[in-house]
Amino acid sequence: MSLDNILNNWSDYRKGAEEGGHHDYEHRWTMAINLDVCIGCNACSVACYAENNLAVVGKERFEKGQAMHWMRIERYWDQAADMEHPEQGASFLPMLCQQCGAATCEPVCPVAATYHTPDGLNAQVYNRCIGSRYCSNNCPFRVRYFNFYSYYESAWPSPMEQQLNPDISVRDKGVMEKCTFCVQRIRTVKDRAKMEDRSVVDGEAMTACAQACPTSAIVFGDTMDESSAVSQLWKKHQVKRGTYQSTRGEKANPNLRGYRIFEELNVDPSIMYLERVREDV
Amino acid sequence: MVVSNRSVNPSARRRNFIGPAKMGFVCLLALMVLLVAPTAMAEKYSVTPPTGVYEGKDVKQPIEFPHNTHVKENGINCMYCHTYARRSKVAGIPPTSKCMGCHKVIATDKPRIQKLTKYWEDKTPPPWKKVHDLPDFVHFTHEKHLKTLVFDREFPVENVKEVCAFCHGELENMTVARKVKPLNMGFCVRCHIENKELGAPGDCWKCHK
Numbered sequence: 426m427s428l429d430n431i432l433n434n435w436s437d438y439r440k441g442a443e444e445g446g447h448h449d450y451e452h453r454w455t456m457a458i459n460l461d462v463c464i465g466c467n468a469c470s471v472a473c474y475a476e477n478n479l480a481v482v483g484k485e486r487f488e489k490g491q492a493m494h495w496m497r498i499e500r501y502w503d504q505a506a507d508m509e510h511p512e513q514g515a516s517f518l519p520m521l522c523q524q525c526g527a528a529t530c531e532p533v534c535p536v537a538a539t540y541h542t543p544d545g546l547n548a549q550v551y552n553r554c555i556g557s558r559y560c561s562n563n564c565p566f567r568v569r570y571f572n573f574y575s576y577y578e579s580a581w582p583s584p585m586e587q588q589l590n591p592d593i594s595v596r597d598k599g600v601m602e603k604c605t606f607c608v609q610r611i612r613t614v615k616d617r618a619k620m621e622d623r624s625v626v627d628g629e630a631m632t633a634c635a636q637a638c639p640t641s642a643i644v645f646g647d648t649m650d651e652s653s654a655v656s657q658l659w660k661k662h663q664v665k666r667g668t669y670q671s672t673r674g675e676k677a678n679p680n681l682r683g684y685r686i687f688e689e690l691n692v693d694p695s696i697m698y699l700e701r702v703r704e705d706v
Numbered sequence: 707m708v709v710s711n712r713s714v715n716p717s718a719r720r721r722n723f724i725g726p727a728k729m730g731f732v733c734l735l736a737l738m739v740l741l742v743a744p745t746a747m748a749e750k751y752s753v754t755p756p757t758g759v760y761e762g763k764d765v766k767q768p769i770e771f772p773h774n775t776h777v778k779e780n781g782i783n784c785m786y787c788h789t790y791a792r793r794s795k796v797a798g799i800p801p802t803s804k805c806m807g808c809h810k811v812i813a814t815d816k817p818r819i820q821k822l823t824k825y826w827e828d829k830t831p832p833p834w835k836k837v838h839d840l841p842d843f844v845h846f847t848h849e850k851h852l853k854t855l856v857f858d859r860e861f862p863v864e865n866v867k868e869v870c871a872f873c874h875g876e877l878e879n880m881t882v883a884r885k886v887k888p889l890n891m892g893f894c895v896r897c898h899i900e901n902k903e904l905g906a907p908g909d910c911w912k913c914h915k
Contacts, residue, residue: 540910548911552843593915594843609915612845620849 452625453545453666453695454606455648456632457658458519460701461682462640465517470496472637473521476607478589478596480576493570495604496521496634516701519643521634522547522568522604523686526667526693530560530569538601544611545695549603556599565687566694569603572596606645607632627653659683664697753855753904755872756897762885768825768832769818770882777867777878784870784877785863791848792857799834802826837883838874845915854904872897 473479473496480493496519503514528547530539538553539560561569575598581589589595592609596602607630614630627646635643646655648666659665662683682700776782785791790798806826809819825832840846855861855869867878875886887893894913898906907913 542909542911544911546911548909550910550914552914553910591842592845608911609845612912612915616847616850620853 449543450545450649451543452611453648454524454611454630455545455646455655455659456524456606456635456696457644457655457683457699458696459642459644459699460516460518461699463517463519463642463701464640465498465500465515466639467498468637468639469519469634469643470494470498472496472633473604475588476590476593476610476633477605478593480580482574482576482580486573491571491573493572493576493602495568495570495602518698519634520566520568521696522606523566523692523694523696524604524606526695527691529563529565529690529692533559533563535559546606546608547603548608549601549605551594551596551600551602554600556601558601560601565690565692569601572598572600572602574598625650658699659697662697662699666695667693753859754897754900756887756893758888758893758896760886760888762837764884765835765837765882767835767882769821771818772881773877773883774879774881783864784867792852793849795845795847795849797848802831837885838889840889843915845913854906 473494474481477495479495482491482493486492499518499520501516501518502511508514524546526545528541530547531541535557536553536555538550538555540548542548556571558571561567561571577595577597590609592613610632611630614625618625618629625647627650630645630647632643632645635645644655644658646653648656648659650656662681664683664685682702683697684700685694685697687694777784787800787804788797789800790796802822802825805822809822813819814823822832852869856863856866861869870877873887873889874883877883898908902908
Protein backbone atom coordinates (compact mmCIF):
# COMPACT_ATOMS: atom_id res chain seq x y z
CA MET A 426 0.00 0.00 0.00
CA SER A 427 1.45 3.28 -1.06
CA LEU A 428 1.20 6.58 0.76
CA ASP A 429 -1.71 7.48 -1.54
CA ASN A 430 -3.62 4.48 -0.36
CA ILE A 431 -3.01 5.30 3.27
CA LEU A 432 -4.23 8.85 2.81
CA ASN A 433 -7.25 7.69 0.82
CA ASN A 434 -8.04 5.22 3.53
CA TRP A 435 -7.92 7.97 6.14
CA SER A 436 -10.16 10.23 4.14
CA ASP A 437 -12.52 7.29 3.69
CA TYR A 438 -12.61 6.97 7.41
CA ARG A 439 -13.45 10.61 7.93
CA LYS A 440 -16.15 10.61 5.29
CA GLY A 441 -17.50 7.37 6.66
CA ALA A 442 -17.89 8.95 10.05
CA GLU A 443 -19.45 12.16 8.80
CA GLU A 444 -21.61 10.99 5.94
CA GLY A 445 -22.37 7.51 7.10
CA GLY A 446 -21.24 4.66 4.95
CA HIS A 447 -20.30 6.23 1.66
CA HIS A 448 -17.91 3.42 0.72
CA ASP A 449 -18.39 1.50 -2.49
CA TYR A 450 -18.54 -1.88 -0.91
CA GLU A 451 -18.41 -5.19 -2.73
CA HIS A 452 -19.89 -6.91 0.27
CA ARG A 453 -20.81 -5.69 3.68
CA TRP A 454 -20.23 -8.54 6.08
CA THR A 455 -22.44 -8.09 9.05
CA MET A 456 -23.53 -9.98 12.10
CA ALA A 457 -26.54 -10.11 14.36
CA ILE A 458 -26.25 -11.65 17.82
CA ASN A 459 -29.39 -12.54 19.66
CA LEU A 460 -28.62 -12.21 23.37
CA ASP A 461 -31.96 -13.71 24.27
CA VAL A 462 -30.95 -17.13 23.04
CA CYS A 463 -27.28 -16.89 23.99
CA ILE A 464 -26.67 -19.39 26.79
CA GLY A 465 -23.07 -18.36 27.41
CA CYS A 466 -21.68 -21.78 26.59
CA ASN A 467 -18.45 -20.44 25.06
CA ALA A 468 -18.71 -22.74 22.03
CA CYS A 469 -18.16 -19.72 19.77
CA SER A 470 -14.98 -18.88 21.62
CA VAL A 471 -13.69 -22.44 21.36
CA ALA A 472 -14.54 -22.57 17.67
CA CYS A 473 -12.66 -19.33 17.17
CA TYR A 474 -9.61 -20.73 18.92
CA ALA A 475 -9.67 -23.74 16.63
CA GLU A 476 -10.33 -21.84 13.42
CA ASN A 477 -7.98 -18.92 13.82
CA ASN A 478 -4.90 -20.55 15.36
CA LEU A 479 -5.35 -18.70 18.64
CA ALA A 480 -2.80 -19.52 21.27
CA VAL A 481 -3.78 -20.61 24.75
CA VAL A 482 -1.63 -18.37 26.93
CA GLY A 483 -1.99 -20.00 30.33
CA LYS A 484 -3.36 -18.89 33.68
CA GLU A 485 -0.76 -16.31 34.63
CA ARG A 486 -0.84 -14.43 31.39
CA PHE A 487 -4.60 -14.63 31.33
CA GLU A 488 -4.69 -12.86 34.68
CA LYS A 489 -2.52 -10.12 33.23
CA GLY A 490 -5.12 -9.65 30.54
CA GLN A 491 -3.05 -11.12 27.77
CA ALA A 492 -5.50 -13.80 26.63
CA MET A 493 -5.90 -13.99 22.89
CA HIS A 494 -9.63 -14.66 22.77
CA TRP A 495 -10.86 -12.91 19.64
CA MET A 496 -14.32 -13.99 20.65
CA ARG A 497 -14.97 -13.67 24.35
CA ILE A 498 -18.09 -14.04 26.43
CA GLU A 499 -18.52 -11.17 28.84
CA ARG A 500 -20.59 -11.84 31.93
CA TYR A 501 -22.77 -9.25 33.61
CA TRP A 502 -24.74 -9.54 36.83
CA ASP A 503 -27.86 -7.79 37.91
CA GLN A 504 -27.11 -5.63 40.90
CA ALA A 505 -30.56 -5.51 42.51
CA ALA A 506 -30.13 -5.76 46.30
CA ASP A 507 -33.31 -7.66 47.03
CA MET A 508 -32.55 -10.51 44.68
CA GLU A 509 -33.08 -13.85 46.29
CA HIS A 510 -31.05 -15.74 43.70
CA PRO A 511 -28.38 -13.45 42.32
CA GLU A 512 -27.09 -16.15 40.02
CA GLN A 513 -30.30 -15.78 38.07
CA GLY A 514 -29.26 -12.30 37.17
CA ALA A 515 -26.42 -13.43 34.95
CA SER A 516 -26.35 -12.34 31.35
CA PHE A 517 -23.87 -12.90 28.60
CA LEU A 518 -22.47 -10.73 25.90
CA PRO A 519 -20.35 -12.28 23.15
CA MET A 520 -17.78 -9.60 22.38
CA LEU A 521 -15.70 -9.64 19.23
CA CYS A 522 -14.32 -7.09 16.81
CA GLN A 523 -17.25 -4.99 15.68
CA GLN A 524 -15.73 -4.38 12.23
CA CYS A 525 -16.68 -0.72 12.48
CA GLY A 526 -17.52 1.22 9.35
CA ALA A 527 -15.65 4.21 10.74
CA ALA A 528 -13.17 2.33 12.85
CA THR A 529 -11.13 4.25 15.36
CA CYS A 530 -8.27 1.77 15.11
CA GLU A 531 -7.58 2.50 11.45
CA PRO A 532 -6.40 6.13 11.35
CA VAL A 533 -4.02 5.72 14.28
CA CYS A 534 -1.96 2.96 12.71
CA PRO A 535 1.37 4.53 11.71
CA VAL A 536 2.07 1.91 9.02
CA ALA A 537 -1.44 1.25 7.68
CA ALA A 538 -1.35 -2.33 8.87
CA THR A 539 -5.01 -1.99 9.73
CA TYR A 540 -7.21 -0.60 7.03
CA HIS A 541 -10.68 -0.88 5.56
CA THR A 542 -11.28 -3.49 2.88
CA PRO A 543 -13.80 -3.24 0.03
CA ASP A 544 -15.75 -5.88 1.95
CA GLY A 545 -16.32 -3.50 4.82
CA LEU A 546 -13.96 -5.31 7.14
CA ASN A 547 -11.19 -3.91 9.30
CA ALA A 548 -8.23 -5.78 7.97
CA GLN A 549 -5.15 -6.49 10.02
CA VAL A 550 -2.07 -7.27 7.95
CA TYR A 551 0.33 -9.08 10.24
CA ASN A 552 3.34 -8.62 8.01
CA ARG A 553 2.91 -4.89 8.06
CA CYS A 554 2.26 -4.53 11.77
CA ILE A 555 5.12 -3.11 13.82
CA GLY A 556 3.40 -3.53 17.17
CA SER A 557 2.91 0.09 18.17
CA ARG A 558 -0.39 -0.93 19.85
CA TYR A 559 -1.99 2.43 19.07
CA CYS A 560 -4.93 0.62 17.51
CA SER A 561 -5.71 -1.40 20.59
CA ASN A 562 -5.49 1.71 22.77
CA ASN A 563 -7.90 3.49 20.49
CA CYS A 564 -10.42 0.66 20.29
CA PRO A 565 -13.47 1.36 22.45
CA PHE A 566 -14.43 -2.33 22.49
CA ARG A 567 -11.06 -3.69 23.66
CA VAL A 568 -11.06 -6.44 21.09
CA ARG A 569 -7.53 -6.16 19.75
CA TYR A 570 -4.98 -8.54 21.16
CA PHE A 571 -1.27 -8.16 21.19
CA ASN A 572 1.27 -10.97 20.96
CA PHE A 573 3.51 -10.18 23.91
CA TYR A 574 5.35 -13.47 23.49
CA SER A 575 6.01 -16.03 20.80
CA TYR A 576 3.06 -18.07 21.93
CA TYR A 577 3.45 -20.62 19.16
CA GLU A 578 6.54 -22.00 20.91
CA SER A 579 4.49 -23.43 23.74
CA ALA A 580 0.86 -23.26 22.67
CA TRP A 581 0.94 -26.23 20.33
CA PRO A 582 3.34 -28.91 21.60
CA SER A 583 3.98 -31.60 19.02
CA PRO A 584 1.89 -33.11 17.45
CA MET A 585 -0.69 -30.38 18.20
CA GLU A 586 0.74 -28.12 15.51
CA GLN A 587 -0.83 -30.50 13.00
CA GLN A 588 -4.25 -29.08 13.83
CA LEU A 589 -3.30 -25.51 12.90
CA ASN A 590 -5.39 -23.99 10.17
CA PRO A 591 -3.18 -23.52 7.09
CA ASP A 592 -5.44 -20.77 5.72
CA ILE A 593 -4.38 -18.29 8.37
CA SER A 594 -0.87 -17.50 9.51
CA VAL A 595 0.43 -18.20 12.98
CA ARG A 596 1.30 -14.85 14.49
CA ASP A 597 4.58 -14.14 16.15
CA LYS A 598 5.68 -11.85 18.95
CA GLY A 599 5.06 -8.14 18.46
CA VAL A 600 2.03 -8.36 16.22
CA MET A 601 -1.47 -7.13 16.88
CA GLU A 602 -4.34 -9.42 15.98
CA LYS A 603 -8.11 -9.42 16.16
CA CYS A 604 -11.27 -11.02 14.85
CA THR A 605 -11.32 -11.04 11.06
CA PHE A 606 -14.90 -12.30 10.57
CA CYS A 607 -13.12 -15.50 9.45
CA VAL A 608 -11.75 -13.81 6.35
CA GLN A 609 -10.16 -17.07 5.19
CA ARG A 610 -13.62 -18.61 4.93
CA ILE A 611 -14.99 -15.54 3.16
CA ARG A 612 -12.05 -15.69 0.78
CA THR A 613 -12.66 -19.36 0.01
CA VAL A 614 -16.33 -18.75 -0.64
CA LYS A 615 -15.62 -15.78 -2.89
CA ASP A 616 -12.99 -17.75 -4.78
CA ARG A 617 -15.44 -20.57 -5.37
CA ALA A 618 -18.15 -18.16 -6.49
CA LYS A 619 -15.71 -16.50 -8.88
CA MET A 620 -14.70 -19.84 -10.34
CA GLU A 621 -18.34 -20.70 -10.95
CA ASP A 622 -19.14 -17.22 -12.36
CA ARG A 623 -21.83 -16.43 -9.84
CA SER A 624 -22.24 -14.21 -6.83
CA VAL A 625 -21.92 -15.37 -3.26
CA VAL A 626 -25.10 -16.96 -1.93
CA ASP A 627 -26.45 -16.07 1.50
CA GLY A 628 -25.41 -18.62 4.10
CA GLU A 629 -22.43 -19.75 2.08
CA ALA A 630 -19.96 -17.67 4.06
CA MET A 631 -20.18 -18.47 7.71
CA THR A 632 -17.88 -17.61 10.56
CA ALA A 633 -16.67 -20.34 12.90
CA CYS A 634 -18.55 -18.82 15.85
CA ALA A 635 -21.84 -18.70 13.95
CA GLN A 636 -21.33 -22.26 12.82
CA ALA A 637 -20.59 -23.51 16.33
CA CYS A 638 -23.39 -21.67 18.14
CA PRO A 639 -25.78 -24.35 19.46
CA THR A 640 -28.72 -21.97 19.74
CA SER A 641 -28.03 -20.13 16.47
CA ALA A 642 -27.72 -16.86 18.35
CA ILE A 643 -25.19 -15.60 15.81
CA VAL A 644 -26.36 -14.81 12.28
CA PHE A 645 -23.72 -13.83 9.75
CA GLY A 646 -24.15 -12.55 6.24
CA ASP A 647 -23.87 -9.79 3.70
CA THR A 648 -26.07 -6.73 4.11
CA MET A 649 -25.42 -5.65 0.52
CA ASP A 650 -27.65 -8.60 -0.32
CA GLU A 651 -31.11 -7.32 0.62
CA SER A 652 -32.58 -10.79 0.94
CA SER A 653 -29.97 -12.25 3.27
CA ALA A 654 -31.05 -13.42 6.71
CA VAL A 655 -28.92 -10.83 8.44
CA SER A 656 -30.27 -7.91 6.38
CA GLN A 657 -33.78 -9.06 7.17
CA LEU A 658 -32.94 -9.03 10.87
CA TRP A 659 -31.42 -5.56 10.71
CA LYS A 660 -34.44 -4.30 8.83
CA LYS A 661 -36.85 -5.97 11.20
CA HIS A 662 -35.26 -4.36 14.22
CA GLN A 663 -34.84 -1.06 12.41
CA VAL A 664 -31.13 -0.72 13.01
CA LYS A 665 -29.46 1.17 10.21
CA ARG A 666 -25.85 1.44 9.23
CA GLY A 667 -23.91 4.63 9.34
CA THR A 668 -26.39 6.91 10.97
CA TYR A 669 -26.21 7.95 14.55
CA GLN A 670 -29.23 6.89 16.47
CA SER A 671 -29.68 6.50 20.16
CA THR A 672 -31.69 3.37 19.84
CA ARG A 673 -32.20 2.59 23.46
CA GLY A 674 -34.98 4.27 25.36
CA GLU A 675 -36.38 6.10 22.37
CA LYS A 676 -38.01 3.15 20.71
CA ALA A 677 -41.75 3.27 20.53
CA ASN A 678 -42.03 -0.44 19.94
CA PRO A 679 -40.54 -2.52 22.78
CA ASN A 680 -40.35 -5.52 20.47
CA LEU A 681 -37.57 -3.85 18.57
CA ARG A 682 -34.63 -5.23 20.48
CA GLY A 683 -31.80 -4.33 18.14
CA TYR A 684 -29.00 -2.07 19.26
CA ARG A 685 -25.34 -1.58 18.59
CA ILE A 686 -22.79 -1.18 21.33
CA PHE A 687 -21.38 2.32 21.84
CA GLU A 688 -23.49 3.65 19.05
CA GLU A 689 -23.11 7.15 20.44
CA LEU A 690 -19.43 7.02 19.52
CA ASN A 691 -20.55 6.90 15.89
CA VAL A 692 -18.08 4.23 14.88
CA ASP A 693 -20.76 2.39 12.89
CA PRO A 694 -20.28 -1.15 14.21
CA SER A 695 -21.18 -4.08 11.96
CA ILE A 696 -22.66 -6.13 14.74
CA MET A 697 -26.21 -5.70 15.92
CA TYR A 698 -27.14 -7.18 19.26
CA LEU A 699 -30.69 -8.13 20.12
CA GLU A 700 -31.46 -7.28 23.72
CA ARG A 701 -32.26 -9.99 26.16
CA VAL A 702 -35.85 -10.20 27.28
CA ARG A 703 -35.83 -10.41 31.06
CA GLU A 704 -38.63 -11.79 33.11
CA ASP A 705 -38.93 -10.69 36.69
CA VAL A 706 -36.94 -12.98 38.90
CA MET B 707 6.02 -9.45 -24.23
CA VAL B 708 2.34 -8.80 -24.81
CA VAL B 709 0.18 -11.82 -25.45
CA SER B 710 -2.88 -10.99 -27.50
CA ASN B 711 -6.04 -12.94 -27.96
CA ARG B 712 -5.79 -15.39 -30.80
CA SER B 713 -9.26 -16.86 -30.92
CA VAL B 714 -11.13 -16.68 -34.20
CA ASN B 715 -13.95 -14.17 -34.31
CA PRO B 716 -17.09 -16.34 -33.86
CA SER B 717 -19.32 -14.14 -36.05
CA ALA B 718 -17.11 -14.95 -39.04
CA ARG B 719 -18.03 -18.61 -38.81
CA ARG B 720 -21.75 -18.19 -38.47
CA ARG B 721 -22.60 -16.86 -41.96
CA ASN B 722 -24.65 -19.77 -43.28
CA PHE B 723 -27.15 -18.35 -45.72
CA ILE B 724 -27.71 -14.72 -46.55
CA GLY B 725 -29.76 -13.26 -49.41
CA PRO B 726 -27.88 -11.28 -52.09
CA ALA B 727 -29.70 -8.04 -51.21
CA LYS B 728 -28.35 -8.03 -47.70
CA MET B 729 -24.92 -9.11 -48.82
CA GLY B 730 -23.50 -5.60 -49.14
CA PHE B 731 -24.71 -4.57 -45.71
CA VAL B 732 -23.42 -7.75 -44.13
CA CYS B 733 -20.06 -7.30 -45.82
CA LEU B 734 -19.86 -3.77 -44.45
CA LEU B 735 -20.81 -5.02 -41.01
CA ALA B 736 -18.30 -7.84 -41.18
CA LEU B 737 -15.62 -5.41 -42.25
CA MET B 738 -16.42 -3.18 -39.32
CA VAL B 739 -16.37 -6.12 -36.93
CA LEU B 740 -13.10 -7.32 -38.35
CA LEU B 741 -11.56 -3.89 -38.08
CA VAL B 742 -12.85 -2.98 -34.64
CA ALA B 743 -12.94 -6.31 -32.84
CA PRO B 744 -9.25 -7.20 -32.84
CA THR B 745 -8.18 -3.83 -31.43
CA ALA B 746 -10.94 -3.90 -28.81
CA MET B 747 -10.10 -7.45 -27.84
CA ALA B 748 -6.42 -6.75 -27.75
CA GLU B 749 -7.14 -3.91 -25.39
CA LYS B 750 -9.42 -5.97 -23.22
CA TYR B 751 -7.43 -9.11 -23.09
CA SER B 752 -3.82 -8.05 -23.38
CA VAL B 753 -1.79 -8.93 -20.37
CA THR B 754 1.41 -7.37 -19.19
CA PRO B 755 3.38 -10.17 -17.61
CA PRO B 756 5.33 -9.47 -14.43
CA THR B 757 8.92 -8.39 -14.82
CA GLY B 758 11.98 -9.40 -12.87
CA VAL B 759 14.56 -12.11 -12.89
CA TYR B 760 16.00 -14.10 -10.07
CA GLU B 761 19.00 -16.34 -9.85
CA GLY B 762 17.52 -19.41 -8.22
CA LYS B 763 19.46 -22.16 -6.57
CA ASP B 764 19.56 -25.64 -8.03
CA VAL B 765 17.17 -27.90 -6.24
CA LYS B 766 18.33 -31.47 -6.29
CA GLN B 767 15.46 -33.77 -7.13
CA PRO B 768 15.38 -37.53 -6.55
CA ILE B 769 15.09 -38.02 -10.30
CA GLU B 770 16.50 -35.44 -12.66
CA PHE B 771 13.22 -34.76 -14.45
CA PRO B 772 13.80 -33.26 -17.92
CA HIS B 773 11.10 -30.64 -18.51
CA ASN B 774 12.62 -29.82 -21.89
CA THR B 775 12.10 -33.34 -23.25
CA HIS B 776 8.49 -33.41 -22.16
CA VAL B 777 7.47 -29.86 -23.06
CA LYS B 778 9.62 -28.92 -26.01
CA GLU B 779 10.30 -32.19 -27.80
CA ASN B 780 7.07 -34.00 -27.06
CA GLY B 781 4.77 -31.00 -26.72
CA ILE B 782 2.98 -32.20 -23.62
CA ASN B 783 0.74 -29.59 -22.06
CA CYS B 784 1.75 -28.31 -18.61
CA MET B 785 -1.73 -29.08 -17.32
CA TYR B 786 -1.53 -32.70 -18.43
CA CYS B 787 0.76 -33.46 -15.49
CA HIS B 788 0.11 -30.45 -13.26
CA THR B 789 -3.55 -31.18 -13.52
CA TYR B 790 -4.68 -29.45 -10.32
CA ALA B 791 -3.58 -26.01 -11.52
CA ARG B 792 -6.93 -25.27 -13.09
CA ARG B 793 -9.04 -26.52 -10.21
CA SER B 794 -7.22 -25.74 -6.98
CA LYS B 795 -4.77 -23.47 -5.23
CA VAL B 796 -1.75 -25.61 -6.01
CA ALA B 797 -0.64 -26.88 -9.38
CA GLY B 798 0.36 -30.19 -7.86
CA ILE B 799 2.98 -32.77 -8.61
CA PRO B 800 1.59 -35.65 -10.66
CA PRO B 801 1.24 -39.00 -8.97
CA THR B 802 3.72 -41.67 -10.02
CA SER B 803 0.88 -43.49 -11.72
CA LYS B 804 0.68 -40.67 -14.23
CA CYS B 805 4.37 -41.03 -15.05
CA MET B 806 3.96 -44.77 -15.35
CA GLY B 807 1.01 -44.33 -17.68
CA CYS B 808 3.55 -43.55 -20.40
CA HIS B 809 6.77 -44.91 -19.01
CA LYS B 810 5.58 -48.47 -18.72
CA VAL B 811 6.37 -48.63 -22.41
CA ILE B 812 8.31 -45.48 -23.30
CA ALA B 813 12.08 -45.21 -22.74
CA THR B 814 12.19 -48.05 -20.28
CA ASP B 815 15.89 -48.56 -20.93
CA LYS B 816 16.89 -45.14 -19.58
CA PRO B 817 18.41 -45.12 -16.07
CA ARG B 818 16.10 -42.35 -14.85
CA ILE B 819 13.04 -44.30 -15.91
CA GLN B 820 14.42 -47.41 -14.27
CA LYS B 821 14.78 -45.41 -11.07
CA LEU B 822 11.19 -44.24 -11.44
CA THR B 823 10.03 -47.81 -12.04
CA LYS B 824 11.82 -48.84 -8.86
CA TYR B 825 9.90 -46.19 -6.88
CA TRP B 826 6.69 -47.41 -8.53
CA GLU B 827 7.36 -51.05 -7.70
CA ASP B 828 8.35 -50.20 -4.11
CA LYS B 829 5.11 -48.23 -3.81
CA THR B 830 6.95 -45.19 -2.44
CA PRO B 831 6.48 -41.80 -4.07
CA PRO B 832 9.69 -40.10 -5.20
CA PRO B 833 10.51 -37.41 -2.61
CA TRP B 834 10.14 -34.45 -4.96
CA LYS B 835 11.35 -31.11 -3.60
CA LYS B 836 9.30 -27.94 -3.84
CA VAL B 837 10.95 -25.32 -6.03
CA HIS B 838 8.42 -22.49 -6.13
CA ASP B 839 7.48 -22.09 -2.51
CA LEU B 840 5.52 -19.07 -1.33
CA PRO B 841 5.59 -18.03 2.33
CA ASP B 842 2.80 -19.36 4.54
CA PHE B 843 1.24 -15.93 4.98
CA VAL B 844 0.45 -15.60 1.29
CA HIS B 845 -2.74 -16.83 -0.29
CA PHE B 846 -2.23 -17.69 -3.94
CA THR B 847 -4.58 -19.68 -6.14
CA HIS B 848 -3.56 -21.18 -9.45
CA GLU B 849 -7.15 -21.74 -10.49
CA LYS B 850 -8.16 -18.08 -10.42
CA HIS B 851 -5.05 -16.99 -12.27
CA LEU B 852 -5.65 -19.59 -14.95
CA LYS B 853 -9.30 -18.64 -15.20
CA THR B 854 -8.44 -14.98 -15.74
CA LEU B 855 -5.36 -15.40 -17.89
CA VAL B 856 -6.36 -18.43 -19.97
CA PHE B 857 -9.98 -19.51 -19.92
CA ASP B 858 -11.73 -16.14 -19.66
CA ARG B 859 -9.40 -14.65 -22.24
CA GLU B 860 -10.05 -17.56 -24.58
CA PHE B 861 -6.32 -17.93 -24.75
CA PRO B 862 -5.51 -21.17 -26.58
CA VAL B 863 -5.03 -23.81 -23.93
CA GLU B 864 -2.36 -25.59 -25.99
CA ASN B 865 -0.14 -22.53 -25.46
CA VAL B 866 -0.72 -22.38 -21.73
CA LYS B 867 3.03 -22.69 -21.11
CA GLU B 868 3.38 -19.05 -22.16
CA VAL B 869 1.14 -18.06 -19.27
CA CYS B 870 2.86 -20.44 -16.85
CA ALA B 871 6.15 -18.83 -17.89
CA PHE B 872 5.02 -15.51 -16.39
CA CYS B 873 5.94 -16.84 -12.96
CA HIS B 874 7.80 -20.07 -13.59
CA GLY B 875 10.10 -19.09 -16.44
CA GLU B 876 10.53 -21.01 -19.65
CA LEU B 877 10.49 -24.54 -18.38
CA GLU B 878 10.73 -25.89 -21.91
CA ASN B 879 14.40 -24.92 -21.78
CA MET B 880 15.11 -26.35 -18.34
CA THR B 881 15.66 -29.85 -17.18
CA VAL B 882 14.91 -29.76 -13.48
CA ALA B 883 12.68 -26.83 -12.57
CA ARG B 884 14.56 -23.87 -11.23
CA LYS B 885 13.22 -20.69 -9.71
CA VAL B 886 13.99 -17.90 -12.19
CA LYS B 887 11.44 -15.30 -11.07
CA PRO B 888 11.69 -13.55 -7.71
CA LEU B 889 8.07 -14.34 -6.66
CA ASN B 890 8.24 -11.63 -4.04
CA MET B 891 5.61 -9.04 -3.23
CA GLY B 892 6.92 -6.46 -5.68
CA PHE B 893 6.80 -9.05 -8.45
CA CYS B 894 3.16 -9.86 -7.72
CA VAL B 895 2.03 -6.30 -7.09
CA ARG B 896 3.59 -4.82 -10.21
CA CYS B 897 1.65 -7.26 -12.37
CA HIS B 898 -1.54 -6.68 -10.37
CA ILE B 899 -1.31 -2.91 -10.82
CA GLU B 900 -0.64 -3.17 -14.55
CA ASN B 901 -3.51 -5.58 -15.14
CA LYS B 902 -6.15 -3.86 -13.08
CA GLU B 903 -8.60 -4.03 -16.01
CA LEU B 904 -8.50 -7.81 -15.85
CA GLY B 905 -9.72 -7.61 -12.28
CA ALA B 906 -6.42 -8.05 -10.49
CA PRO B 907 -7.15 -7.03 -6.90
CA GLY B 908 -5.02 -4.45 -5.09
CA ASP B 909 -6.37 -5.15 -1.64
CA CYS B 910 -3.86 -6.41 0.98
CA TRP B 911 -6.25 -8.97 2.36
CA LYS B 912 -6.75 -10.60 -1.03
CA CYS B 913 -3.33 -12.23 -0.68
CA HIS B 914 -2.15 -11.71 2.88
CA LYS B 915 -3.69 -13.93 5.47
